[in-house]
Amino acid sequence: MTLAPPAPPKALIESPWRTARRRLFSNARSVTGLAFLTLLFAFCIVGPALSPYKQTEQNLDNKTAAPSASHWMGTDPLGRDVMTRTMYGGRVTLLVGFVATGVAVAIGVIYGMVSGLVGGRTDSAMMRVVDILYAFPFLNFVIILTAVLGTHPFLVGAEAWVLDKLSVIPALKGAATDLGFNASFLLLFAAIGAVEWLTMARVVRGQVLSLKNQEFVTAARSYGAGTGRILLRHLLPNVIGPVIVYASLTVPGVMLLEATLSFLGLGIQPPASSWGVLINDGAQRMDTAPWLLLFPGVFFSLTLLSLNFVGDGLRDALDPRSIR
């Protein structure tokens, strides 16, 4: 008599990440947002390779031309192709958006974790600082900082250092040069990162506080795990969901700040240009060449909209208790 091999056990419980993914993809708005962002990334990253024009290529015989078959989004007053410039501007806006968010997330997570773990007086003092910082006129600080430091020798040194590090990978160096990477990028990473971490710190601290006295942490401690191990192996994985949610909701805010600064002439400096720079150029010539304003403006607005949709979707997927 032969026994039939036992049927493989069926997964009765869906893993939390699977649930989150299912929820995310059943949400029409976040799927739309993700689809648009995918197309946008393709447009900005692959686009320049397919475009017959270069970012800085001028053609003074064909300046300020309306959209046509050869220039789908028209040309600017120097005869540069607006579509190609929009692609490069998108690269810069996305780059600053994600890197500066990374800086903000890093500061917020470390601050929040320390505050939550240490607890007691330190915790209340650290959170008091955050409360007070919320009432600071940060936009004023950032504007003064970018206006004052734009030409600081330290930044020029930092730019040279970063380019030197990048030259280890020639492709990366090439991409940076192509983009017009300069010191203004570094200033924006730091300045925006330094002001956008407050909410993240609060979220992480709350999460750590609610987790640190739970049984699994006590269990880990009882078999001799140190603070570092508890932090990395037990707390961080549990904090990561809310961190992803708030990071994704921070990205559009960061991009908006970058574009605002660039619009005011304080953000990204030439030879690079971001959507904020393009929108500023367009706003000054909207009477004669509205396409200069419309295309970068619509791209930027749709990107912010998609990022918000995805962020909201992620929140519903990863943090189901929260009510919008």
Next chain:
Amino acid sequence: MIRFLLSRFLQGIVVILAVFVITFVLQKLSPTSPFNGERNVSAEVRATLESYYGYDKPWLVQMWRHIKAFATFNPPDCVKSPGRGVGEVISQAFPVSVALAVPALLIALAIGIPLGAIAALRPNTFDDHWATATATLGICIPSFVLGPLIAMIFGLYLRWFNVAGWHDSADWVLPSLTLGLIYSGYVARLTRGGLRETLAQDFIRTARAKGASEPVVVIRHALKLACLPLLNFLGPTAAGLLTGSMVTETVFQIPGLGQHFISSAINRDDTLAVGITLLFAVLILVFNMLVDIIQAALNPRIGLKS
């Protein structure tokens, strides 16, 4: 109440001092003095200017001079225009910003609250979806895109208003509309969130159970609590609007505080930049305090935290 006000006042002084020190230090990080940038200025004239503004003194002495000047409401002269006081510039520009801010807030509330209420009262219906989508759209169109678009439509094509500037009595309309439309998105979102959360609570069920009609439930019972998140948002927003929306004033070339701040930061008019930043910080503190008081009045469970 008096303890609350007193503790807020003391806290406020610390915050204002911190804001001043940060702004001052940021400006001092600059590799150049504000007097170096100008061409055709002889070393002699520069030295005179530097001593007039105290830039030849050590940092701490300069700082103390400034603190004394601002604390006694006798702010120093603008660095870039000797003889013209910071207070004078602010008192000319502030009313302009207020003239934009008040209609902008009213527009934001007039559009945002009904939109949010429609969405919250009919959750997950078509009405909810379009109202929420409109609100999100309002949040996602940056003011420096919407502003020029509005100027293009109403200024250039329809010619109803001036494209930019501050000459006619109707010049507040376009910038206020821009600001109002953008903030209406936030207002709608917060109204919807607050109302939905409140309508799900037990005391609303009780009110319905005792036979209160739906309008009474919403207006008399729910609205008071539901507007708390909105109120929290409006505090800092009103302060921001009053001190001038930097971007919108730049777009429409309105000589309010926002535009003055931007140009003072770019032209290194250090004293003016400090002055406007301090005013902004004071307004944020005052409005946050007002919000706390109104909140405590609306919801006795919150109370005044000092």
